[in-house]
Amino acid sequence: MTTAYELRCxxxxxxxxxxxxxxxxxxxxxxxxxxxxxxARGRFTRExxxxxxxxxxxxxxxxxxxxxxxxxxxxxxxxxxSAPRLGARIGAKNxxxxxxxxxxxxxxxxxRVVAVALANAQAFGFDTVGCSSTGNLANAxxxxxxxxxxxxxxxxxxxLEPAKILxxxxxxxxxxxxxxxxxxxxxxxxxxxxxxxWGFVNVNLRPYYAEGSKSVGFEIAEQLGWRLPDNVVxxxxxxxxxxxxxxxxxxxxxxxxxxxxxxxxxxAQATGCSPISTAVKxxxxxxxxxxxxxxxxxxxxxxxxxxxxAIKAIRESGGWAEDVSDVEIVSAxxxxxxxxxxxxxxxxxxxTAVTARLYxxxxxxxxxxxxxxxxxxGLKTTDVLNGAYEQAVPVKPKMTEFAAxxxxxxxxxxxxx
Amino acid sequence: MTTAYELRCxxxxxxxxxxxxxxxxxxxxxxxxxxxxxxARGRFTRExxxxxxxxxxxxxxxxxxxxxxxxxxxxxxxxxxSAPRLGARIGAKNxxxxxxxxxxxxxxxxxRVVAVALANAQAFGFDTVGCSSTGNLANAxxxxxxxxxxxxxxxxxxxLEPAKILxxxxxxxxxxxxxxxxxxxxxxxxxxxxxxxWGFVNVNLRPYYAEGSKSVGFEIAEQLGWRLPDNVVxxxxxxxxxxxxxxxxxxxxxxxxxxxxxxxxxxAQATGCSPISTAVKxxxxxxxxxxxxxxxxxxxxxxxxxxxxAIKAIRESGGWAEDVSDVEIVSAxxxxxxxxxxxxxxxxxxxTAVTARLYxxxxxxxxxxxxxxxxxxGLKTTDVLNGAYEQAVPVKPKMTEFAAxxxxxxxxxxxxx
Numbered sequence: 084m085t086t087a088y089e090l091r092c093x094x095x096x097x098x099x100x101x102x103x104x105x106x107x108x109x110x111x112x113x114x115x116x117x118x119x120x121x122x123a124r125g126r127f128t129r130e131x132x133x134x135x136x137x138x139x140x141x142x143x144x145x146x147x148x149x150x151x152x153x154x155x156x157x158x159x160x161x162x163x164x165s166a167p168r169l170g171a172r173i174g175a176k177n178x179x180x181x182x183x184x185x186x187x188x189x190x191x192x193x194x195r196v197v198a199v200a201l202a203n204a205q206a207f208g209f210d211t212v213g214c215s216s217t218g219n220l221a222n223a224x225x226x227x228x229x230x231x232x233x234x235x236x237x238x239x240x241x242x243l244e245p246a247k248i249l250x251x252x253x254x255x256x257x258x259x260x261x262x263x264x265x266x267x268x269x270x271x272x273x274x275x276x277x278x279x280x281w282g283f284v285n286v287n288l289r290p291y292y293a294e295g296s297k298s299v300g301f302e303i304a305e306q307l308g309w310r311l312p313d314n315v316v317x318x319x320x321x322x323x324x325x326x327x328x329x330x331x332x333x334x335x336x337x338x339x340x341x342x343x344x345x346x347x348x349x350x351a352q353a354t355g356c357s358p359i360s361t362a363v364k365x366x367x368x369x370x371x372x373x374x375x376x377x378x379x380x381x382x383x384x385x386x387x388x389x390x391x392x393a394i395k396a397i398r399e400s401g402g403w404a405e406d407v408s409d410v411e412i413v414s415a416x417x418x419x420x421x422x423x424x425x426x427x428x429x430x431x432x433x434x435t436a437v438t439a440r441l442y443x444x445x446x447x448x449x450x451x452x453x454x455x456x457x458x459x460x461g462l463k464t465t466d467v468l469n470g471a472y473e474q475a476v477p478v479k480p481k482m483t484e485f486a487a488x489x490x491x492x493x494x495x496x497x498x499x500x
Numbered sequence: 501m502t503t504a505y506e507l508r509c510x511x512x513x514x515x516x517x518x519x520x521x522x523x524x525x526x527x528x529x530x531x532x533x534x535x536x537x538x539x540a541r542g543r544f545t546r547e548x549x550x551x552x553x554x555x556x557x558x559x560x561x562x563x564x565x566x567x568x569x570x571x572x573x574x575x576x577x578x579x580x581x582s583a584p585r586l587g588a589r590i591g592a593k594n595x596x597x598x599x600x601x602x603x604x605x606x607x608x609x610x611x612r613v614v615a616v617a618l619a620n621a622q623a624f625g626f627d628t629v630g631c632s633s634t635g636n637l638a639n640a641x642x643x644x645x646x647x648x649x650x651x652x653x654x655x656x657x658x659x660l661e662p663a664k665i666l667x668x669x670x671x672x673x674x675x676x677x678x679x680x681x682x683x684x685x686x687x688x689x690x691x692x693x694x695x696x697x698w699g700f701v702n703v704n705l706r707p708y709y710a711e712g713s714k715s716v717g718f719e720i721a722e723q724l725g726w727r728l729p730d731n732v733v734x735x736x737x738x739x740x741x742x743x744x745x746x747x748x749x750x751x752x753x754x755x756x757x758x759x760x761x762x763x764x765x766x767x768a769q770a771t772g773c774s775p776i777s778t779a780v781k782x783x784x785x786x787x788x789x790x791x792x793x794x795x796x797x798x799x800x801x802x803x804x805x806x807x808x809x810a811i812k813a814i815r816e817s818g819g820w821a822e823d824v825s826d827v828e829i830v831s832a833x834x835x836x837x838x839x840x841x842x843x844x845x846x847x848x849x850x851x852t853a854v855t856a857r858l859y860x861x862x863x864x865x866x867x868x869x870x871x872x873x874x875x876x877x878g879l880k881t882t883d884v885l886n887g888a889y890e891q892a893v894p895v896k897p898k899m900t901e902f903a904a905x906x907x908x909x910x911x912x913x914x915x916x917x
Contacts, residue, residue: 137554137577156579156581156841157579157581160554162573162574162604162605164573164574168647168649182605185602185604185605185607187579187602188579188599188602188841188842189841189843190602190607190877190879225841226837226841226842226843227841228841229837229838229839229840229841230585230839230840230841232585241894245882246879246882248889248891249882249885249889250843250878250879252888252889253833253834253837253838253843253878253885253889254837254838254841254843255834255837255838257909258889258892259892259895259902259905260891260892260893260894260895261894261895261896261897262894262895262896262897263896263897267897268897270897271897271898271899271902274899275899275902278899278903416670417670417672420643420646420670420671420672421646421670421671421672422646422647423646423647424573424605424606424642424643424644424645424646424647424671425605425643426606426643426667426670426671460607460879461667461670462607462663462667462877462879462880463879465662465663465666468666468670471669472665472666472669472670472675474665474677475675475676475677476677477658477677477678477679478676478677478678478679479678479679479680480678480679480680480684480685480687480688481688482688482691482692482695485676485688485691485692486695488676492674
């Protein structure tokens with residue numbers, strides 16, 4: 084190729100240069116960005132990365148933006164936390180949390196993909212952008228577009244969580260509530276993008292957008308001291324993230340930044356919307372679309388665009404997929420918060436509960452270096468914890484009242500004096 | 501002194517070594533941590549800082565923790581964003597946002613002070629920690645203590661925002677709702693800390709806790725390329741933050757990391773709780789306590805512990821203080837989100853509205869390098885935006901329906917085909 088990267092059809096390999104397009108005109112398969120890795124070799128080095136900014140743009144040489152692109156918003160570079168207290172509860176001895184619950188700027192991993200997509204929207208000259216979204220993407224697009232002064236239309240299922248709706252509208256984006264689920268929104272966006280020539284980050288800009296997820300994989304490897312883990316547990320909605328973490332690891336190996344080794348990929352879904360995990364468990368290659376019915380609304384994609392690729396990534400790696408109930412999701416949100424001080428949204432509850440089950444079933448061994456990917460913040464889905472905690476009667480601000488309250492509560496003498 | 505730092509009385513100068521104590525036994529003035537700057541000179545260099553971790557612990561040599569302290573949670577190192585679009589609206593040409601709305605791990609600047617306080621709580625051997633809080637501190641203590649496995653009691657005013665209550669309980673902390681305001685909680689905490697020998701981060705650990713705020717100042721200077729701004733606008737609750745940013749700047753100058761220059765400090769309060777700004781405007785040195793009545797509950801401290809020191813810092817710098825109405829706070833939250841993609845809580849609305857007024861009144865000149873400190877996240881105070889946005893009727897997922905909706909909305913033809 085003559086450029087640093089270009090679009091190629093994932094199936095027939097036809098090259099498309101760079102343009103806002105996501106589907107092959109010949110075989111209707113999805114397009115993907117492919118990099119000229121030899122060309123990147125001199126620029127994508129440990130030294131260059133370490134000297135770069137303290138955010139995902141340190142990996143710019145393998146993100147699809149112009150070489151002279153100047154980022155305007157820090158995004159990514161979230162903590163990789165060791166999780167000994169959660170590990171003790173679920174039988175893991177070498178467990179890490181990749182904590183995108185605190186991803187900048189809008190507290191989900193979608194900030195990564197949106198950062199790349201909006202850079203391309205600007206490069207392609209779009210003055211109006213948008214997306215179909217289950218919430219987190221809406222937040223990220225609205226905030227990112229506000230900062231760039233772009234007009235924004237965002238299509239969401241009408242039943243979305245209030246915090247995610249507000250966290251879209253506050254940035255001045257036009258929110259279009261669709262009388263349907265995510266898959267309805269998504270289909271409509273394809274038509275809208277074409278008719279009005281808008282840049283929809285997860286539709287006509289999707290190949291560029293998806294590359295942003297590689298930054299999760301790059302960060303995990305760098306934060307582990309330039310090595311790959313044994314296992315990665317990843318939540319699946321459209322199925323893209325898990326494939327892109329795998330792609331990031333492959334690119335790191337190809338360019339010699341990490342040693343090659345087997346990495347198993349494990350996918351996590353809610354049972355109420357589990358088309359990918361169902362296929363993995365059944366040994367199927369294709370997706371049987373589902374009608375979502377789960378509190379994990381950010382994962383509620385019944386017909387995942389990258390489902391078949393996610394299945395392939397999991398199976399080829401020797402990994403597995405699991406799905407958990409809504410009750411387990413809520414418990415796992417609480418368990419992760421209580422043990423590691425990380426408050427995640429429902430999707431993170433899914434990942435945590437699935438991680439626990441994978442250890443319980445012996446699919447992950449206690450000592451293996453395992454990274455569990457938390458992708459969004461608990462403040463966005465507070466509704467699922469409604470009623471979970473007592474609202475105790477207020478205590479009068481007097482020492483005698485407090486002491487009486489404490490005695491009653493603890494049933495033991497904690498006084499030291 | 502024989503240690504790298506120790507407690508000293510701010511007024512009489514009596515030295516106390518290092519212990520969980522916040523008030524001078526002789527003159528009842530507050531204690532403060534003082535560093536042996538000469539001793540820090542070799543360790544607190546630009547080179548050492550740059551080579552440090554990508555969080556506030558890169559400034560460890562001037563934070564009161566043991567030299568061999570190993571941090572367990574990344575905190576701080578939040579973006580310093582240029583704010584050209586907000587600037588265009590308010591007449592600022594060189595405005596930056598220090599964005600602690602995305603501070604790790606619990607999305608407010610309180611994560612900085614808690615990180616330092618809990619390190620000291622552990623060093624002093626406390627097995628139970630706590631605080632009195634208007635919300636953000638509660639979240640930070642609960643999350644931090646969960647990760648360390650400490651027992652936690654948190655006292656809050658009974659009328660706190662639901663998101664801040666949930667975001668405390670989810671970490672397993674015991675939340676004690678007090679039938680009173682913050683000042684009632686705070687007084688009670690002093691008695692509790694003494695009676696039960698608990699480590700209350702903003703009571704008996706307060707001098708250590710407060711030093712954590714210096715990291716805001718260190719980061720601003722480093723992110724500006726090792727120089728100081730002309731002006732800093734800081735929200736004021738207890739009044740500590742503004743004095744600690746000033747202290748950070750002084751220490752940077754003393755150790756030669758930045759060139760000395762005048763910096764004006766501006767304080768921001770809500771009119772419904774404005775004891776400090778009222779004193780500044782009136783030319784008074786002391787605080788007249790107020791009974792708080794504002795939606796900016798994280799700033800609702802009617803009798804601020806560091807009020808007199810905040811007044812002094814502002815006045816000596818040639819700065820000023822302002823306060824704004826609840827209506828202005830909500831508008832400013834929206835304006836900051838729409839222009840810069842930053843969604844802040846009410847305290848950030850206060851800072852943004854005050855910043856605008858300071859430009860409007862000519863107290864800050866358009867070209868001066870000004871940093872406006874945003875200290876908390878908008879997802880914590882969503883209640884103040886209730887009813888601010890229309891909940892439009894859902895649109896059916898059909899192109900004809902969407903086109904009709906769009907035509908009606910825009911009243912113009914946006915179709916390009």
